[in-house]
Amino acid sequence: MSAFETxxxxxxxxxxxxxxDGNSLGPLPKHAVDQTRRTMTDQWGEMLIMGWNKADWMALPGxxxxxxxxxxxxxxxxxVVGDTLSIKVYQAVASALELRPGRKRVLSDNGNFPTDLYMAKGLIDSLGQxxxxxxxxxxxxxxxIDESVAVVMLTHVDYRTGRLHDMAAITRKAHEAGALMIWDLAHSAGALPVDLAACNADFAVGCTYKYLNGGPGAPAFIYVRPDLIDQVRPALSGWLGHAAPFAFDLDYRPGEGISRMRVGTxxxxxxxxxxxxxxAFDGVDMADIRARSIELSEQFIAEVEASCKQVELASPRDPHARGSQVSFRFEEGYAAMQALIARGVIGDFRAPDIMRFGFCPLYNTGEDVSRAAAVLSEIIASREWDQPQFKTRKAVT
Structure with a gap:
């Protein structure tokens, strides 16, 4: 039995x-049902507001x-955990810009998740500087990356193709130019080894509902380099980032360390x-997860390409240059994905023509991979996707 079967x-x-599709929303951990029920009944139900102290709810984010x-x-x-990824992106960019007052440029790429770009653009428009x-x-x-750049803001793994940035090399280049580095780990955390300390990243943010399996709407996280945190002024000065929230001071004083990056309840x-x-990650080495993820993704590519010539690999061919997902281009990708889902194989679609498949060794197997590849090939070969019910766009793709 492999280490992941249990x-x-x-x-x-x-x-x-x-x-x-765990790269979009992880499945329900069975243990979460009982743990949430206990939190509701034994803590909220029995302790009422005393749960903040007796159950130590206030310490959960840290x-x-x-x-x-x-x-x-x-x-x-x-x-620290809390709020949404959009909020954490805003916090990181705002704080980083303040730390580089003489510079006016935020640098990103067109593989970044659009929300990150929206938040950065909205922030700099509001600043008006x-x-x-x-x-x-x-x-x-x-x-x-040059001396005009204040902040480099990138998503580590491209949400569309799975292309993987070289975190250490880009962080080093940013620092050599005097810029600060922000990494979005939404498609990295829980999927592949990341070493923020070793690469000296300044800020990192990420969501917890993908590979970390925290459920729809799960809170995001933010990291700040320890030697930098006391210089950071939280742009969103929420009451739980205050040094003494229950003193109810009218003036804001940032909390110590990473606690100052907390915002709301x-x-x-x-x-x-x-x-x-x-x-599910206790006792698991991320290097083992990465090795198994590569095995699964390589198997998937080989089996799809052997039987389905109509699709084109959109992800990097080199497994070490992509995250834990594989994307294929197909002109009718949306309809094909809906046909797959109807057959019980769930991936997702990203415009204009990309079918995405995520590989999570904690629960995906080689049998999953073979079934998905076989069903995809059948759907494409038979044009099963060419039906009206599969071409009607839903709100979430």
Whole structure:
């Protein structure tokens, strides 16, 4: 029995479903149901408001931050959980810009997740201080880093193709130019080894509902380099980032360390789910997850390309140059994905023509891969996708 077979039993995987969309939303960890029920009945139900003290709800953001920190190479007390990823992006960019007052450029690439670009553009428009957002091709990022750049903001793994940036090299280039580095780990955390401390990253953010399996709407996290945190002024000065929230001062004083990056009240029930979900990573080496992920993705590419010539690989051919997903281009990709889902193989679609498949060794198997490849080939070869019900766009693709 492989090291991951017992982990698969920790997840609720509906019978007859091959789930290759954990890069978009992880499945339900079975243990999360009981843990959330206990949080509701034994804590909220019995303790009422006393749960903030008796159940130590207030400490959840930091405790969960440290559990995630282990998976992303972050030292203890440098990561905190709360709010949404958009909020955490805003915090990171705003703080970084303040730390480089003489510079006016935020540099990103067109493989970045659009929300990150929206938040950065909205922030600099609100500041009205002459900042600009420069967006280049992913391959052009390093050459675009110069002394005009205040902040480099990138998503580590491209959400569309899975292309993987060289975190250490780009961070080093940013620092050599005097810029600060922000990494979005939405498609990295829990999927592949990340070592923020070793590469000296300044900020990192990420969501917890993908590979970390925290459930729809699970809170995001933010990391700040420990030697930098006391210089950071939180742009979103929420009451739980205050040094003494229950002193109810009218003036804001930032909390010590990473606690100053807290904003609003912790979503306790959602954090209970995330806490349970992270149990699946206990005792697991991220290098082993990465090795198995590469095996699964390589198997998928080989089997699809051997039987389905109509699709084109959109992900990097080199497995070490992509994250834990494989994307194929197909002109009718949306309809083909809907046909796949109707047959019990779940991936997702990203415009204009990309079918995405995520590989999560905690619960995906070689049998999952073979079934998905076979069903995809059947659907394409038979033109099963060419039906009206598969071409009607839904709200979520």
């Amino acid at each position: 982990r698969r039993d920790m997840f609720n995987l509906p019978e007859g479903i091959t789930y290759l 405790r969960l931050g440290d559990r995630i920190g282990r998976l992303i190479g972050a030292p203890v007390d440098s990561t 002459g900042h600009d957002l420069k967006v280049v091709d992913p391959e052009a990022v390093e050459d675009a 912790p979503p306790v029930l959602q954090m209970a789910v995330l806490d349970a979900a992270l149990d």
